[in-house]
Amino acid sequence: MNFSEVFKLSSLLCKFSPDGKYLASCVQYRLVVRDVSTLQILQLYTCLDQVQHMEWSADSLFILCAMYKRGLVQVWSLEQPEWHCKIDEGSAGLVASCWSPDGRHILNTTEFHLRVTVWSLCTKSVSYIKYPKACQQGMAFTRDGRYMALAERRDCKDFVSIFVCSDWQLLRHFDTDTQDLAGVEWAPNGCVLAVWDSCLEYKVLLYSLDGRLLSVYSAYEWSLGIKSVAWSPSSQFLAIGSYDGKVRLLNHVTWKMTTEFGHPAAISNPKTVVYREVEKSPPPGLGHLSLPPSRAGARPLTNAAASESKYEVASVPISLQTLKPAADRANPRMGVGMLAFSPDSYFLATRNDNIPNAVWVWDIQKLRLFVVLEQLCPVRSFQWDPQQPRLAICTGGNKVYLWSPAGCVSVQVPGEGDFPVLALCWHSSGDSLALLGKDHFCLCFLETSKDVGAAFGRRDSCT
C-alpha cells in the first residue's frame, strides 16, 4: 500500500472523474484537475469565489463548481480550457446544484425551494420546475439516466413528478400517501421508486415507474421511524434503517420484510467475528521518551489518535461501547444512520448511531451478522470498493481501515503531523482511494487484486 504526497484541499471537495482518468479538487476558489496516474496538474481553473460544491459531469468532460453564497455556478470544460460558462441565479439564490445524467443540463435549486431551474448547455432553453419539496433527498435519477423523480409539495400534500431527462417532459405526476415525504430513491434497475416518510412516521411506499403504487410497508407506529434507506445493487433488496436500531430488508417480489437486523450492543453469537481496534503499545525509545512527561500527559487524546493501532479478534460474548442518546433533543443520536451495500450485493455495512464506534457487516446471502468492527473512535464514514467486497472506513484519525472477507487492517497515513481522515472516496477501479482531511488530501494506492489477496492473508494472520 502506497501513499501519495499530501495536497491542499478545502471543503472536502475532491472527486475522481467518472471515467477514472482525472482527479478534481478545490482549494479555496481554485479548481485543480490532476491526472490520476501521475498526479500532475492538468488544468487549473479559477472561480469567482470559494467553491462550495463541485461535481463531474457523467461523461467526465465538464466540472461544475457551485458558490451558493453568491448564487453562482461555474462550469469548466476539460477539453476546452478556454471554454467557460457562468450561471447566475441572481436574487433567487441557490441552495443546490447538480448535473443531469446526460451531462448537458444543470439543475439548480433556488433558495426557499421556490423552483428548480434546468439550464441547458446545448441550447438557450431554460426550464423551471415549481414547488420542489425541501427535504432530505427530494431528487433522484435512475441509474441509466433516463428519468428523474422529484418530490413536490403543493396544497399541503406530497407529490412525486417523474420527468424524462432527455427533454424534461413530465411523464407522471402522482400524489403520495405520506404525511411529510422525506426522500425518494430509484431502484438500480430504474423500475421501482422507493418513497419514504419523515422520521415521525415509519412508512415506505414503492411505486412503479408508471406511477402505480406497488406496496406500502410500515414496521411500527408512534416512535421515530426511518433514518436511512438503501437499495441493493441487484435491486433485490431495499434496506431500511430506522431509529429503533434495526435494519429491515424488503424483498423485491412481495415487498414484504425478508429479515430484520438488530444492532444489539452485546454480541453473543459465536459465528460472528468481532474485530476490535486496539492501540499498539508504542515501541520504547525514539520520540516518545524525549517528550517531557507533563506534555505527554497533557495530550493523551491526540497521542491516541496518532499512535499506531491494530485489530484483534475479540472473544465473542462482548459488549460494544454505547452512547446514551439525549431523549429530549431533536434528531437523537440513535438508530441506523448509515447503510451501504457492497457492489456485489453480498454484504451490507451499517452503523448504528448510538454505537458510533462500530461498523456492522451483514452477510446478505445467509442473512446474518458476519463481522463487527469496533474502532477506537466514532466512525465518520465508510465506503465500499466499487469493484470488490472491500470496505474502507475512516474515523477522523490519521488512519484508514480496510475490511474484506479475508480480514481487516488498520493503516496509518504517513507524513508529518496529523492527517485526520474525515472522508474518503474510491477510484472507480478500486485501485486507489482518496483520503480527505480538513485541509489536505492524499491518495492511497492499493495493490492490484492479486497482491491484495496475499497481503490481506498475511495481515489476517498477524491481526
Next chain:
Amino acid sequence: MSPSSLYSQQVLCSSIPLSKNVHSFFSAFCTEENIEQSISYLDQELTTFGFPSLYEEPKSKEAKKELNIVAVLNCMNELLVLQRKNLLAQENVETQNLKLGSDMDHLQSCYAKLKEQLEASRREIIGLQERDRQLQCKNRNLHQLLKNEKDEVQKLQNIIASRATQYNHDMKRKEREYNKLKERLHQLVMNKKDKKIAMDVLNYVGRADGKRGSWRTGKTEARNEDEMYKILLNDYEYRQKQILMENAELKKVLQQMKKEMISLLSPQKKTPRERADESTGAVISDVEEDGGELSRESMWDLSCETVREQLTNSIRKQWRILKSHVEKLDNQVSKVNLEGFNDEDVISRQDHEQETEKLELEIQQCKEMIKTQQQLLQQQLATACDDDTTSLLRDCYLLEEKERLKEEWSLFKEQKKNFERERRSFTEAAIRLGLERKAFEEERASWLKQQFLNMTTFDHPNSENVKLFSAFSGSSDQDNLPVHSKQRQKKPPSTSNGSPVCTSKMTKSLPASPTLDSCQTRSCVSEHSSVSVLTVTPEEMKPDQVGRECTSQTWSVVSRPGAQPGCSVDAL
C-alpha cells in the same frame, strides 16, 4: 333385699369408721356386766341380717338360752369373709375411682388442649380473614388505580390526538401562508426581469448523444410513454425469465428428489422387516403410481395446476413415508444403544469397530461354551433360541446379531447362575434339614427315654410336645419345600429376582444354618448329581415341561432325604 346385700351396704357405709376404732368400739360395746345383753343384741342383729341364731335351740321354754359356740364361730367366720370381700371390693372401687380420676384428668387436659387449639385456630382464621380482607382491599385499591391509570392514558391519548390534529391544522395553515409567501416571493423575484438571472456561456456545446434537440410535441410524449412501458416490460420479462429459470431448477430438484426417494424406499420393501410393516401396501401402490407419473415427465413442463398438485402430493406422501422410516430407524438405533451399550459411556465409530472385534472373539468363545453346555441350553432356552444361534453362526458379521447373541448369552449365563444358586440353596436347605432331623432324632430319643421314665406322671405335657413336634416337622419339610418348588416353577421366565427371594425365605424359615463351607462343598456335589438326574429325559420334552420336570425332580431329590433324615447327605 337380701341380708347379705344389706350387710354389705352397712359395711360399705360404716367401713371406714369401723376400721378406725374397732377396739374402742368393742371395748365400749361389751363389758363384764352386759355380756348377756350384748350377746342377745348381736344375736338379734345377726338374725335380722339373716345369720343363724347364736343361741342353741332351747330344749324347753324355761331353759336358758345357751350360746352356740359353733354358730358364733361360723358367724364370725362368715363375717370375716364378708369383711375381706368388702375390703377387696372397696379396694377395687378405689383403684377404679383413681383410674377414672386420672382418666378424667387426662380428658380434662385433652379438652383444655383441644380448646386451646380451637382457640388458636379460631384466632388464625380470624387473622387470615383479616389478611384476606386487607388483600382484597389492596386489590380493590389497585384496581381503582389501574382504572385511574387507564383513564389517564385514555385522556393523554385523547390529548395527544387533539394536539396532533391541532398541530397538523396549524402546520397546514402555516404551510399555506408559507406557500402564499413563496408565491409572492416567486413573483417578486422572477417578474422583476432580473438581469442577473442569466447564463453566460462562451458557446453552446453539442449534446452528449450527438443528436440535436427536438421539439416537444405530442409525438415525443407518446414516444416517452412507449419507452417507459418498454422499460417496464423488459424488466418484467427479465424477472419472469428469472422466475422461470428458478422454477425449472426447483422442478428439477423436486424430480430428482422424488426419484431418489423412490429408489431409496423401494429396495427396503424387500427386507423382511419392511414386509412386516403395515404401510407396505400403500408404498407399493404409491410407487406404481409414481412410475406412471415418471413417464409423464414431459407434462411437468406445462406447469399445469393439477400436475403440480399431483407432484407435490406424491412428494409429500413419499416424504411422510421416508420420515416415518427414518424415525423408526432412529428408534431402533436408540434402542440398540440403550440395550447394547449400557456399560459404555460413548459409542464412536472406532469403538464400534473395536467392539466388533471383541464381540467376534466372544462369539467364538460363546460357540464353544454353547457346545459344551448345549444340554443345559436345550432345557432352558426355547428351540427358537437354538435357531437364533445357528443363524448367528451363519450371519455372525452383523452387528445387531452379535448384539443379540451377546444379550442372550448374558441372559443364559444369568439363568445358569440363578439355577446354580437355587440348586445351592436347595442343597443347603436339604443339609440343614438333615442336620435338623438328626438333632430332632436325638432329641426324640432323649424324649422317648424321658417319656419311658415318666410314663405315668407327665401324660399331658408329653402329648402337647408331640403335637408341637409334628407341627414343626410338617412346617420344615412339607410347607417349605412346596414353596420352594413353586418358586422353581416360576423360575425359567423370570430369572434374576426369583432365586434370591426364595433363598432368603429358606434361610428365614429354617433355623440357624450350618457352616457355609460344608454347605458349598456339598452344593457342588449336588450340582453334579442333579445334572445326572436332569439328563435322564433330554430332548423329547418341551421346554416348560422340561422345566417342570426338572423342578419336580429336584424337589423329589430334596424331599426324599426328608423322609429319611438320617441318610440325607448320602442321597445328595
